[in-house]
Amino acid sequence: MLNKRSSKDKLIVEMFRSTNNSFREFCVYGTKADCRKHRTTTRACNRLHFKPMLRPHTELELGDCSYLNTCHRMDTCKYRPPQWINCDVRKFDFSILGKFTVIMADPPWDIHMTLPYGTMTDDEMKAMAIADLQDDGLIFLWVTGRAMELGRECLSIWGYDRADELVWIKTNQLQRLIRTGRTGHWLNHSKEHCLVGIKGNPEGLNWGLDCDVLVGEVRETSRKPDEVYGLIDRLAPGTRKLEIFGRQHNTRPGWMTLGNQLDDVRLYESDVVTLYNERYPEKPCQLTPLPTDW
DSSP states (O other): OOTTHHHHHHHHHHOOOSSOOOOOOOTTTHHHHHHHHTTHHHHHHHHSSSOOOOTTTOOOOGGTTTGGGGGGTTOOOOOOOEEEOOOOTTTTTTGGGGOOOOEEEEEBOOOSSSSSOOOBBHHHTTTTOGGGGGGSEEEEEESSSSHHHHHHHHHHTTTTTEEEEEEEEEETSSSSSSOOSSSOOOOOOOEOOOEEEEEEESOOOOSSSSSSSSEEEOSSOOOTTTTHHHHHHHHTTTTEEESSSSSSOOOTEEEEEEETTTSEEEEEEEEHHHHHHHOTTTTOOOOHHHOOTO
16 A cells, blocks of 8 residues: 555656657767768668757867757867876876866875785875875865875875865675775774865866765775765866876776876877877877777
């Protein structure tokens, strides 16, 4: 009885029921113009077509944006494939990359444990030239238990005010809370923290869409939950984003990734390629052509 539809429920269903249930496919050629071109006729087919939206800043060679008309920054967005640079972030000249609205960093903090990767000292972290990357924006800084206070100190040195904090609750493959066999000196750690810092006066951000808790499954060592990318994209859609200390699985459309475990260099921004080659003439890179399926 509890699950049975009431009369009110039935009326609501009828109110929103579609009067035309016919199914129409999308044309494989996308637009009507391309459809007519491939059909070699003056009329397009009867399937559904997309209407191209071309702005003054539109670059056709970048391909179609997967956000379609749901993009919140259609007037300024330049949708780009994933970009990355294999480098030693301790020595890399950040100033050649330009400015970013969002930065995310998952540093290899020295936590006095044996780890399958190299770590950075506290002084090396404090000396990073993060200030070259942002005038107005947000930084998401992942920290371990020992590095919690150090992370806050780094934010202050780099010119940020602490704005918020994310918590990642770790689960196992059964979606249960991680309780044993993980990190922690006194108590087993079932969570990780991500400090959120703000610099200047960033505009156009969508505040208040998500909460400050992520629940996600643990995977490889130090790998963070993919849900954080969705959170950041909703917070700052259509903006330049940079991830530092990333690996190949971290590369994302709309993001540039830096790290020493990436596959060489892949850049689609001609101005960045020019500055990169001027700064590092001994190891020049080429402007990467867009993928044919992009």
